[in-house]
Amino acid sequence: MQIGYKLAAEAFGPQELIRQAVLAERAGFDFVEISDHYHPWLDVQGHSPFAWTVLGAIAAKTERIELATGVTCPTVRYHPAIIAQAAATLALVSDGRFTLGIGSGERLNEHVVGKGFPGVHERQAMLREALEIITLLWRGGYQNYDGRYLRLEDARVFDLPERLPLIAVAAGGPEAARMAAELGDAIFATEPRADLVEAYRGAGGSGPRYAEAPLAWAPEEKTAAQAVLETTRWALTGWKVMSELPNPVNFEAATTTVGLDDVLGQFACGPDPERHLEVAGQFVDAGFDRIALLNAGPDPDGFIEFFRTELGDRLRSRAG
Numbered sequence: 001m002q003i004g005y006k007l008a009a010e011a012f013g014p015q016e017l018i019r020q021a022v023l024a025e026r027a028g029f030d031f032v033e034i035s036d037h038y039h040p041w042l043d044v045q046g047h048s049p050f051a052w053t054v055l056g057a058i059a060a061k062t063e064r065i066e067l068a069t070g071v072t073c074p075t076v077r078y079h080p081a082i083i084a085q086a087a088a089t090l091a092l093v094s095d096g097r098f099t100l101g102i103g104s105g106e107r108l109n110e111h112v113v114g115k116g117f118p119g120v121h122e123r124q125a126m127l128r129e130a131l132e133i134i135t136l137l138w139r140g141g142y143q144n145y146d147g148r149y150l151r152l153e154d155a156r157v158f159d160l161p162e163r164l165p166l167i168a169v170a171a172g173g174p175e176a177a178r179m180a181a182e183l184g185d186a187i188f189a190t191e192p193r194a195d196l197v198e199a200y201r202g203a204g205g206s207g208p209r210y211a212e213a214p215l216a217w218a219p220e221e222k223t224a225a226q227a228v229l230e231t232t233r234w235a236l237t238g239w240k241v242m243s244e245l246p247n248p249v250n251f252e253a254a255t256t257t258v259g260l261d262d263v264l265g266q267f268a269c270g271p272d273p274e275r276h277l278e279v280a281g282q283f284v285d286a287g288f289d290r291i292a293l294l295n296a297g298p299d300p301d302g303f304i305e306f307f308r309t310e311l312g313d314r315l316r317s318r319a320g
Helices: 014-027 051-061 080-093 107-113 120-137 174-183 194-202 221-231 248-254 260-266 273-285 300-319
Strands: 002-007 031-034 066-069 098-102 143-146 151-155 166-170 186-189 209-216 290-295
Touching (some): 002 014, 002 300, 014 051, 031 051, 031 290, 080 098, 080 120, 080 151, 098 120, 120 143, 120 151, 120 174, 166 174, 174 194, 186 194, 221 260, 273 290, 290 300
Parallel strands (some): 002 031, 002 290, 031 066, 066 098, 166 186, 186 209
Antiparallel strands (some): 143 151
C-alpha cells in the first residue's frame, strides 16, 4: 500500500507544484502524481504548466518520493515516440522513481493541435497502438511500426534506464482494465470500482493498482465544500462529460447545476479524519493499493500537515 499526493497542475503554477512535491516528501507521502493538461478544467483555476518540466525539477529537488503522470495521452497531442523518450529520460534523472500513467485523453487538451478528437472506440484502439510503440522502442535499437492510426519510422531511444518505468493504463471500464493487464504494468482509475480491479486481475494483471481519492481539507466543512464548488466541480460531471468537452468555458456551462450537496456527497470535506478515511477507504476496499489523495481544499499546506498528523497512519492501518 502506497499513498500519493495529487499535484493539481490546473490549479497551481510550476514553482508552487514543485514546492508542494518537496513538502509532500517531507510529510511522508510515497509518491506524487501530476495531471498532464494543456488547459485547466475551469478558467478560475488559472494554470496548466508543462507537466514534464515540472516532474524533472521535482526529481532534482527530491530524494525518495516516487513520481507519476496521472495521466498522459500518447496519441494526439503527443506521439508515443516522444512519450517513450520523455519517460525514459525522466526515469534516468529520477533514479528509477517514475511511473508512466497513460490514458486515451480528453478533448480539452488534445484538440489543441488541430487533429480532431476521435470517438471512444477509436481512442482506445489508438491507445493500444501507442502502448505497442512505447514498449517496442524500450526494447532498444531502431524500430518501425505501421499501425492503422499511428506510425513509427526508424526511431530509437538512445538513453534507456536499466529498469524501465512501469506503465499504468487508465481504465474507465472492464475492456480498458484488460488492456492494462495485457499491455501495461499497472492500472489507474478514478472511481472506487472493484469490477475494474477484478477485470484487471482476471486478465492476468498483477501490478500496482492506482486510484485518486477526492478530498478537500479546511478547518470548516463548508469552507472546504465551497472551494470544491468554485474550482473542482468539473469532477462531478462523470467521465463521459469530462472526456468530451473542448474548453474551460464548456465545463463552466456544464456545471451550473452542481451544488454544495453534490460536493458533500462525493468529496470528503472539512477537518474530520474519519470522513476522509471513509472516502479514501472506498478505494482501498475496492482493491486499489496506490491511492493518490486529491485535495481540492483551499490550503495545500494545511492538507499536507493534516495528512502527516491525522490521516496518513489511519489510512495505512486500514489498508494493512
